[in-house]
Amino acid sequence: MPFSLAIVLVLLVLVLLPMVWLAVTSLRSDSGGPTLGNYRQLVGDASFLRPLFTTLWTSAAVGTVCLLFAAPMGWLVSRSDLPGKRALRLLILASFATPPFLGAFAWVLLGGPNAGLINQWYYALFGLKPFEASPLINIFSAGGMVFVMALYTFPYVFTFIANGLDVIPGELEEASSILGAPAWRTALDVTFPLVLPALLAGFLVAFLQAMTLFGPPAILALPARIDTMTTKIWSLFQFPPQLGLAAAASVPLLVVAIALLRTQTLLMGRRGYSIIGGKSGAITQHPLGAWKVPALALFAVVLGCSILLPYGVLLRTAFVRNWSAPAGLANLTLDNWRFVFIEFSQTRLALLNTFALGVTAATAGTVLATVIGYLCIRRLVWGHSVLGFLATAPVAIPGIVLAVGLFLAYTHPPLMLYGTLAIIFLAYVTKEMPVGYQQIRAALTAVHPELEDASRIFGATRLRALRDVTAPLIRNGVIATWILIFLGSIRELSATILLFTARTKTISVTMFDLRESNDWGPIAVLSITMLLITFAMIALVTRFTQRRII
Amino acid sequence: MTGIARLLMSGLLTWSAVAIPALAQETTQAMLDAAAKEGKVVWYSSVDVKVAEAIAQAFKAAYPKIDVDVERSGSERVFQRINQEHQSGIRNVDVVNSSDASHFLFWKQQKWLAAHTPPDVKRYAPQFKDPDGYYADWRATLSVMGYNTNLVAEKDAPKSYADLLDPRWKGKLVKSHPGYSGTSLTGTYAIVKVLGWDYLAKLAKQDVQQLQSTTATPKSIASGERAVMVDGNEYNMFIEIDRKSPVKIIYPTEGTPFVTSPTAIFADAPHPNAARVFQNFLYTVKAQQLVVDMGGARSLHPDVKEPANRTPLSKIKLLPDDPAAMLPLVGEIKKRYTELFGN
Numbered sequence: 066m067p068f069s070l071a072i073v074l075v076l077l078v079l080v081l082l083p084m085v086w087l088a089v090t091s092l093r094s095d096s097g098g099p100t101l102g103n104y105r106q107l108v109g110d111a112s113f114l115r116p117l118f119t120t121l122w123t124s125a126a127v128g129t130v131c132l133l134f135a136a137p138m139g140w141l142v143s144r145s146d147l148p149g150k151r152a153l154r155l156l157i158l159a160s161f162a163t164p165p166f167l168g169a170f171a172w173v174l175l176g177g178p179n180a181g182l183i184n185q186w187y188y189a190l191f192g193l194k195p196f197e198a199s200p201l202i203n204i205f206s207a208g209g210m211v212f213v214m215a216l217y218t219f220p221y222v223f224t225f226i227a228n229g230l231d232v233i234p235g236e237l238e239e240a241s242s243i244l245g246a247p248a249w250r251t252a253l254d255v256t257f258p259l260v261l262p263a264l265l266a267g268f269l270v271a272f273l274q275a276m277t278l279f280g281p282p283a284i285l286a287l288p289a290r291i292d293t294m295t296t297k298i299w300s301l302f303q304f305p306p307q308l309g310l311a312a313a314a315s316v317p318l319l320v321v322a323i324a325l326l327r328t329q330t331l332l333m334g335r336r337g338y339s340i341i342g343g344k345s346g347a348i349t350q351h352p353l354g355a356w357k358v359p360a361l362a363l364f365a366v367v368l369g370c371s372i373l374l375p376y377g378v379l380l381r382t383a384f385v386r387n388w389s390a391p392a393g394l395a396n397l398t399l400d401n402w403r404f405v406f407i408e409f410s411q412t413r414l415a416l417l418n419t420f421a422l423g424v425t426a427a428t429a430g431t432v433l434a435t436v437i438g439y440l441c442i443r444r445l446v447w448g449h450s451v452l453g454f455l456a457t458a459p460v461a462i463p464g465i466v467l468a469v470g471l472f473l474a475y476t477h478p479p480l481m482l483y484g485t486l487a488i489i490f491l492a493y494v495t496k497e498m499p500v501g502y503q504q505i506r507a508a509l510t511a512v513h514p515e516l517e518d519a520s521r522i523f524g525a526t527r528l529r530a531l532r533d534v535t536a537p538l539i540r541n542g543v544i545a546t547w548i549l550i551f552l553g554s555i556r557e558l559s560a561t562i563l564l565f566t567a568r569t570k571t572i573s574v575t576m577f578d579l580r581e582s583n584d585w586g587p588i589a590v591l592s593i594t595m596l597l598i599t600f601a602m603i604a605l606v607t608r609f610t611q612r613r614i615i
Numbered sequence: 616m617t618g619i620a621r622l623l624m625s626g627l628l629t630w631s632a633v634a635i636p637a638l639a640q641e642t643t644q645a646m647l648d649a650a651a652k653e654g655k656v657v658w659y660s661s662v663d664v665k666v667a668e669a670i671a672q673a674f675k676a677a678y679p680k681i682d683v684d685v686e687r688s689g690s691e692r693v694f695q696r697i698n699q700e701h702q703s704g705i706r707n708v709d710v711v712n713s714s715d716a717s718h719f720l721f722w723k724q725q726k727w728l729a730a731h732t733p734p735d736v737k738r739y740a741p742q743f744k745d746p747d748g749y750y751a752d753w754r755a756t757l758s759v760m761g762y763n764t765n766l767v768a769e770k771d772a773p774k775s776y777a778d779l780l781d782p783r784w785k786g787k788l789v790k791s792h793p794g795y796s797g798t799s800l801t802g803t804y805a806i807v808k809v810l811g812w813d814y815l816a817k818l819a820k821q822d823v824q825q826l827q828s829t830t831a832t833p834k835s836i837a838s839g840e841r842a843v844m845v846d847g848n849e850y851n852m853f854i855e856i857d858r859k860s861p862v863k864i865i866y867p868t869e870g871t872p873f874v875t876s877p878t879a880i881f882a883d884a885p886h887p888n889a890a891r892v893f894q895n896f897l898y899t900v901k902a903q904q905l906v907v908d909m910g911g912a913r914s915l916h917p918d919v920k921e922p923a924n925r926t927p928l929s930k931i932k933l934l935p936d937d938p939a940a941m942l943p944l945v946g947e948i949k950k951r952y953t954e955l956f957g958n
Contacts, residue, residue: 112954179766180840196766196787196842205824288824290957300958303794304695387860389838408668410685476703484705566700567659567686567707578688581795583831584664 069446072436076455079495083470084319084462090473091312103313116292117317120276123211123293127275128268130215131222134367136264138219139226141360144256146350148357153364160371161220162599164556165213166280166573167592171375172213173284174382174585176204180389182378210285211275216371218274222267229263230256248351262332269329273322277463279559284580294318295465295559302563308473315466322461376596382589401586405594409587414568415575419555422486422571426493427551433494434501435543439531442509456502459495464559467492472563484566492560497550504549508542509535544609548602555598641734642895647678649888655682656889659697660712661690661797661876662754663830663851666910673905674896681889689828690715690797690876691949701727706883709890710897712753714829714876715797716938717945719750722879729882731891735898735916743875743915750879753897754912757849757931758802758872760865761833766842773843775868776810779818786822789841794949794958795827802829802846802872803948804941805934809869812951818845819955837862846872853911853925866926870934875915 094100107113141147142154175183178200187201188194203209237259241251282293292300294314301311353360382388385396405412434456440446441453459467471492475482482488512535520530558573565574572595579588639646650656660667664687671683688696690713697708713719722728723745732748744751760779762772766787773779779788793800806814824841826832832847837860849871852864878897884890896902903916913921913928921927941948 177838177840179842180838195839287958288826290823290825292958296958303692304699306699386858387838389840404665404668408672409664410668410671410683411687414684481704483703484700566705567657567696568705579664581689581692581827581831582664582687583826583828583834585834587664 069440069448069452072433072440073448073452073455075433076437076452076498079491079498080455080458080462083467083474083495086473087312087315087319087466087470090308091316093309095309100309103309104316106310107313107317112292113297113314116294116297119207119286119291120294120318121321123207123214124272124275126211127214127218128222128272130211131219131271132264132268134215134363135219135222135267136226137360137363138367139223139230140252140256141353141363142223143227143230144351145353145360147353147360149361153368156364156368156372157220157223158603159600160217160368161224162552162603163217163371163375163596164280164558164573165217165278166284166558166577167379167595168217168371168375169210169213169281169284170576170580170585170588170592171378172204172209174378174388175374176202176209178203178205182389183374185389204285205289207286207289207291210281210291212370213281213285214275214278215271216367218271219367219371221270221274225263225267225270226260229260233259265332266329269325269332273325276318276321277465277559279465279562280577283577295463298465298469299562302469302472306472308469311469312473315463315469318463318466319461322463326461379589379592379596382585383593385586388585388589401590405587405590411570411575411578412591415570415572418486418569419571419573422489422493423551423554426490426497426554427547429490430494430497430501430550431505431543431547434498434505434546435539438502438505438509439535442506443514453502457499460499462496464492464496464557465563467496468560468563471560483564484569486569489561489564489569489571492564493550493554493557496557496560497553500553501546501550504542504546505539508539508546511542512538541609545606548606548609552599552602556595639891640732640895642892646888646891650678650886650892651680653886653889654680655684656886656893657684657686657707657709658712658893659686659688659693659708659710660878661688661693661714662712662906662910662912663687663848663854666850666854666906666912669909670897670902670905673902674893677896677901678892681892683893689792689795690718691793691795691800694718694797706885708881709884709886710878710880710893712876712878713797714756714874715800715945716752716875716877716936717942718797719745719877719879720938720942722881723747723749727882729880729884729887729890731880731894733895733898735895735900735903738917739898739915740917745877750877751898752875752915753878754850754903754906754910755873755875755915756798756912757866757933758798758805758829758846758874759844759849759852760867761836761844761847761852761862762865763836763839763842764861764863766839769863772863772865773867774865776806776814776845777869779821779843779845780814784821784843787842788818788821788845789824789826789832789835789843790818790845790956791829791832791847792825792827792956792958793952796829797876798829798848798872798874799846800945800948801874801936801941803952804944805870805872805936807948809934815952815955823956825956825958833862848911849913850911854909856924857911864926866931868932870932873928873933873935875936876912 091103092099094102142150175181178184179195181204183202184200238251238255241255279295279299282296286293287296298311298314301307301314381392383401384398385392386398387396390396437452437456441449471488472483475488516534517530520534556573561571561574565571572591576588576591667685667687671685674683693713697711700707728749730748736744736751739751791799793803826835829846829848830851832844833851833855835841836844837855849864852862855862878894880890880894900916900918903914903919906912907914907919907921
């Protein structure tokens with residue numbers, strides 16, 4: 066009982082304390098008295114309403130684009146005889162693992178209206194001139210931002226749909242075709258209604274992801290003088306920070322996030338009824354025939370835009386003097402690498418900080434998630450459902466909103482954490498808690514309590530049973546959790562951007578600083594470094610767990 | 616403003632009580648030994664990151680026992696970070712360089728700076744240093760216009776700020792932000808004084824691409840992403856020209872904003888001795904010549920020679936900066952600018 070209380074307390078401090086500070090500050094005036102002034106300014110001022118509107122419509126657009134592309138992709142991978150599925154899933158995993166702000170950097174180099182390489186090719190191909198003809202792509206626009214956000218958000222939707230289709234019994238579709246329905250009819254009348262909740266849930270998750278991103282809007286929309294809520298909140302944090310307004314501006318994001326997740330829970334909850342009975346037989350793989358060509362083309366376009374082109378341009382930029390000039394011999398150089406790893410005094414500090422944060426957040430997060438997961442799944446303590454709720458709650462807190470709350474909670478005595486890595490650590494542990502908890506829950510659900518019971522019947526204590534029976538069985542799940550939290554931490558930007566100081570910079574904010582002075586060579590070098598670390602870690606997960614992440 | 620005043624007051628209360636024993640002005644052996652023990656100097660600077668690191672490398676070559684941590688950002692961002700750190704009781708910065716000279720007036724008023732006159736600064740003209748010895752102009756640059764020579768023929772290139780309002784430049788301009796860059800802020804102040812806000816309101820309708828740093832805009836036109844730069848560092852333009860990038864500088868006929876960029880030591884610097892060794896180094900002929908040759912800046916050191924291919928300051932119509940007059944207007948300039956051009 067005291068133990069579970071302690072855990073509840075830890076979670077309350079992590080999750081609730083920043084949110085209480087947020088709420089209180091949003092209702093307080095500069096002089097400290099209660100006020101609704103912050104909210105009044107929020108609803109009355111076009112400079113707040115416009116970013117809110119932009120955030121809402123662009124997030125909806127990202128959700129829609131993701132559905133249009135990821136739904137057919139999910140169906141093809143789950144239900145057709147498409148060749149190379151394993152490789153395709155792996156590439157989608159790579160899109161998932163690419164930090165969206167990296168993708169945004171790369172797309173500046175590809176889709177800048179005049180110097181962007183794709184536009185340069187386009188102009189050259191048709192004998193056009195930049196500025197005279199309109200560009201093929203203008204990445205510095207709301208549309209460009211939606212495009213890039215969708216490229217790195219679609220894997221969420223794809224996963225929902227592919228996994229959703231995987232559990233829908235093939236017999237239902239078979240029955241339909243035996244009764245004489247043509248394939249399109251089966252797809253429309255049987256498969257589609259069954260997969261509809263997954264589609265809607267995918268849309269909502271994509272919406273939520275897009276809404277909380279800071280990198281792509283700051284990199285792609287600000288140059289076009291477009292603000293979103295995240296860039297707006299960030300601008301309110303420029304010294305002297307307008308904390309009351311920033312807190313109030315965070316509230317709409319929070320409310321929308323909670324509403325999205327409530328809707329999603331309702332939708333996913335309903336899915337259960339359609340899957341009756343035990344494990345179904347093999348899923349029919351529809352032969353695609355000549356349709357293979359357009360099907361593969363779809364994957365080629367999406368993965369080309371999210372992986373091939375961005376990685377290619379980053380690699381190219383890392384090794385040339387002038388990124389927009391032809392990559393001839395005279396343009397080739399190792400200067401960017403020398404600069405980043407020898408001259409640039411931020412690199413070492415940022416790498417060290419990033420690793421320190423990644424390792425500590427992953428370790429603390431995994432321990433906490435494992436304890437909470439165990440207590441909840443085995444229903445060992447009073448209030449286990451509260452624990453589960455608190456561990457999942459941060460899903461609804463956008464990173465930047467969490468950072469506002471943490472900043473408010475820890476910039477004054479007794480807990481003066483601002484300026485230390487500790488405040489960023491708290492942000493990462495809290496933000497990654499839901500991911501960790503879900504992972505551990507999944508691992509623990511697979512271990513039936515009977516195994517522990519058996520060990521206890523033979524006289525083992527609960528701890529002994531835990532150590533000798535359960536721990537070895539969930540080992541892989543725990544390792545996977547650690548690595549997922551580590552990966553989530555080393556790429557974090559939207560919360561870090563408000564919490565870092567010169568001593569506590571991470572790689573992501575260092576790259577953001579370099580962007581403000583257009584130093585693309587060093588950005589490309591750091592991007593490649595980050596991707597290499599990411600993929601090495603993912604290779605480790607798959608080795609340890611032989612588990613599909615996507 | 617009450618909120619700002621309150622924040623600054625609380626910063627003042629916690630930070631002004633630190634007394635620093637008087638240290639020598641010139642670099643002595645005792646100072647060097649103490650500096651070596653401190654191990655490093657933390658330098659917040661707004662100069663282009665590659666120039667900053669080159670200076671740091673030169674310093675390390677001269678003083679191998681003292682490391683340099685460079686924290687580079689735009690002047691206004693540097694100012695915000697330092698004030699935020701002071702307010703939160705974080706001591707990190709030793710030496711600061713900013714291209715918004717009004718920052719130094721503010722910090723001096725707050726008594727956050729340490730008086731220290733590097734030996735070379737004694738020979739600087741009085742208008743380039745603080746009479747009380749708290750700071751001196753480490754470098755100067757101009758906030759120039761510029762264009763990409765592949766995209767704009769010389770005869771068509773704009774010659775003045777007024778020319779930029781021509782419809783043919785719509786969608787082709789790139790500009791830095793006074794909320795981020797001290798050079799841009801100083802330039803904006805000068806432009807407003809000559810042409811008024813009315814001019815900027817019209818410019819805002821030209822579909823200007825809004826970047827942050829005045830180091831970014833020269834790189835943007837060099838890459839061909841935009842054709843004409845409204846404001847950018849003259850020194851970055853010199854660097855681009857030395858690299859054979861297809862760009863040319865425009866000194867607008869209305870006049871070119873002259874931007875001084877002082878450095879100073881903080882009174883509560885965590886590495887006070889290393890800070891003084893570094894500050895002394897920054898003003899030596901060697902460092903100054905490096906900032907001019909490699910960094911493209913204008914030096915105020917009487918012994919420094921300018922490369923032959925650069926237009927001498929005497930041939931350019933300058934709009935001088937006026938930090939004291941600008942200081943009270945900074946908040947308003949940023950606000951009005953952001954209303955016109957966004958964040």
